[in-house]
Amino acid sequence: MEIYMVGGAVRDALLGLPVQDHDWVVVGATPETLVAQGYLPVGKDFPVFLHPDTREEYALARTERKTARGYRGFVVHAEPDVTLEQDLARRDLTINSIAAPARSETASAVFDPDFSALIDPFGGQQDIRDKVLRHVTDAFREDPVRILRLARFAARFPDFSVAPETMALMQDMVEGGEVDALVPERVWQELARGLMETKPSRMLEVLRESGALQKLLPEVARLWGVPQRADYHPEVDTGVHLTMVMDMSARLQAGLAVRFSCLCHDLGKGTTPADILPRHINHEERSAFLLKDVCERLRVPVECREMADVVAREHGNIHRSEDFSAAAVVRLLERCDAFRKPQRFADVLLACECDARGRLGLEDSPYPQRTRLLEALAAAQAVQTQPLALNAQAAGQDGRKIGEVIHQARVKAVQDARPGVAGAS
Known part of the structure; x- marks a missing residue:
């Protein structure tokens, strides 16, 4: 069993920002393995567990397969054979697809990420240096919420640009009707978070350029x-x-x-x-x-x-x-x-x-x-x-x-x- 810090926690640490929430992914384990070590299962849509001491969330590495329009039409595969790179590939942006291996003497102890040995198969560190918001793979198109998330990140990091190929992908998603399948609660959730970011105008600009603002x-x-x-x-x-x-x-x-x-x-x-x-x-x-x-x-x-x-x-x-x-x-x-x-x-x-x-x-x-x-x-x-x-x-x-x-x-x-x-x- 291997444990990695992933996502926004790694991104913010590399940007020199305060890390608010730690996100962890577990590779090579089953739900039974974690439960036996004292983790508490809490996930509904996919296996997520609370650490017995810190109460931070640990998710089993997983892949997702699109089965229907919208953001709910997914089949999740979370088994010990899912690799870290497969888990990182399903994420939205390269800057959120970097992992730091965790160091600990015992499986149930508090983990300490090792930033000297980052795993970055999709070039997230370079995009952080270049200040670019770029999708990881074409699987981005499978979840229309990611358009809203990217717009929100643009409002949070206003000096980051959107990669041209990512903007083109979002425009194609809008034209294909993916945004029409979003449920109101999720739209409001992302919109509200974007309004509270550093430069909310960037969210509006990105949504407008992608065509999503005209729809939503x-x-x-x-x-x-x-x-x-x-x-x-x-x-x-x-x-x-x-x-x-x-x-x-x-x-x-x-x-x-x-x-x-x-x-x-x-x-x-x-x-x-x-x-x-x-x-x-x-x-x-x-x-x-x-x-x-x-x-x-x-x-x-x-x-x-x-x-x-x-x-x-x-x-x-x-x-x-x-x-x-x-x-x-x-x-x-x-x-x-x-x-x-x-x-x-x-x-x-x-x-x-x-x-x-x-x-x-x-x-x-x-x-x-x-x-x-x-x-x-x-x-x-x-x-x-x-x-x-x-x-x-x-x-x-x-x-x-x-x-x-x-x-x-x-x-x-x-x-x-x-x-x-x-x-x-």
């Missing part, structure tokens, strides 16, 4: 070629603006819900066919309409979809809020549900800041709307609503009137906190 997120793909407003640098189209917004969200270390909101905030500007959505409604309403379909199709988590809806509908108003009266500000806070969900509102403002600063020449500009609206919210929150409600009830007023009394008190609080701002309008 046509609403986003339609943004390219649509000019920005004249006062927003017309030489930069809306798709390019989106990539700048996404990278600003990474620069400001935004969370996933904010980054997803940034991704979808301008969907309504795309060249959507008129039979899908009329052109006469404003782009914010169009964005919210299209967002709903995206979220249902990809089964986006509730937190992300709710925040994205607020950003899509209100980002234009938030940008213009410096000119709002106190009454208009309070109405904006109410529409954003800021009184019940103040932290979400703060994140909505962060998404809007990403949008505002995701433009040529404005990357380092301040976004005073964020500070002013948070201050307005704090002033309005300071209003003691319970005494107002009790007094209104004592005067025989109904719920609608009580709400109006509270609204007016909040308007006055915002006006008092912002001298010179008009009260009602």
Whole structure:
């Protein structure tokens, strides 16, 4: 029985990055062998075991054979006769197909990889030096999830290029309909991980060049070629603006819900066919309409979809809020549900800041709307609503009137906190 560290752990170690998770492969063993040594079986689709001490995962070397379209149509062969090179050959990218033999005195002890004796049959080390993302073998085409994974790696390692032959292979896969067989949960999983990488715009660029973006997120793909407003640098189209917004969200270390909101905030500007959505409604309403379909199709988590809806509908108003009266500000806070969900509102403002600063020449500009609206919210929150409600009830007023009394008190609080701002309008 031989044990090797493989995959991302070896790659990150060679890149000088922190190794978060150790991936191990076992050659020449059976499930019974590992169980006898104290390993705990946990794999469902193929034999994976937890180390008795470290609880790290150890997988038996395996091969995979394609049997149907999509990423689930595989037959796995995991027997003692499977070699290390066969196991490495089934992996996606050369940089993930390098192995380091493990050293240990006993089979069940903690293993220590030997980086002086790397096994690299597909040239992964050279591709790391050349900063290239390249598929290992033509078996790459058997799993369409690998297109998403490669795009995610491009976002993680933005200085890596995609090998021309790999891009051509992905384009062929898309044209062959492989991407159409992906299930929503897996698409969202990879998309969400890519959004959280160092340069999420690279993921969009790779998916777009491969044709996968047009299949998976046509609403986003339609943004390219649509000019920005004249006062927003017309030489930069809306798709390019989106990539700048996404990278600003990474620069400001935004969370996933904010980054997803940034991704979808301008969907309504795309060249959507008129039979899908009329052109006469404003782009914010169009964005919210299209967002709903995206979220249902990809089964986006509730937190992300709710925040994205607020950003899509209100980002234009938030940008213009410096000119709002106190009454208009309070109405904006109410529409954003800021009184019940103040932290979400703060994140909505962060998404809007990403949008505002995701433009040529404005990357380092301040976004005073964020500070002013948070201050307005704090002033309005300071209003003691319970005494107002009790007094209104004592005067025989109904719920609608009580709400109006509270609204007016909040308007006055915002006006008092912002001298010179008009009260009602």
